[in-house]
Every structure is written in C-alpha cells, then in structure tokens.
Amino acid sequence: MNIAHEETRSGGRYIAELGGHYAEMSYSRASPQLIIIDHTGVPDKLRGKGVGQALALHAVEEARKGGWKIIPLCPFFKSQVERHPDWQDILR
Numbered sequence: 038m039n040i041a042h043e044e045t046r047s048g049g050r051y052i053a054e055l056g057g058h059y060a061e062m063s064y065s066r067a068s069p070q071l072i073i074i075d076h077t078g079v080p081d082k083l084r085g086k087g088v089g090q091a092l093a094l095h096a097v098e099e100a101r102k103g104g105w106k107i108i109p110l111c112p113f114f115k116s117q118v119e120r121h122p123d124w125q126d127i128l129r
Contacts, residue, residue, distance in 0.1 A: 038054065038091055039053070040053045040054075040091065048063065049063070049064060050063040051095050053083075053091055053095075055088060058083050060079040060080060060083050060088045060089065060092060061078050062076070062077045062078075062089075062092040062095075062111070064107075067108070070106060071106050071107075072100070072107055073110055074108070074109050074110060077092060077093070077111050077114060089117075093113070093114055101127060106127055107128060109128065
C-alpha cells in the first residue's frame, strides 16, 4: 500500500492506494502546530484490508515527526484513538 500526501494552504489529505483503489483521510490546518482530522473515506473494495488503520497510523506518525497535535473530529479516527492509548501524545 502506498500513502501519499497532498497539502493546501488550509489543509490536506493522506491518500492510500491499493490495487488501483483509493482511500483518503482529510484534515484542516488550524495552525502550524494543529490539524483537525475531519473525514476518512474508504471505498467498499478496500474495506477490511486495514487501509483506514494505515491512514490513521500515518497521520499519527506525521504529527510526531512534525511536532504538531491533532483534534480528532472524524468518527473513524476518534475510534482508532480510543483503541490506541499510546497515541494520546498527539492529541489536543
């Protein structure tokens, strides 16, 4: 699975590609040190393959590398945070 990153002035998204199908996790940038993850979209063809979890982990790793925090508004990302107590360091 490949995960790419697209960023704009006000936000961005992580895009996972697997077998010619794409999933995404989008965010808004509230400040240089804070993002708001607001949506995760995984098409039916990719469900059950760990794509959403891979996107969530990628976002956490990027936050740690970049030194920023995440506000989890997306229900999927929120549920992943609840399953991973070791991610608390990136939450605001």
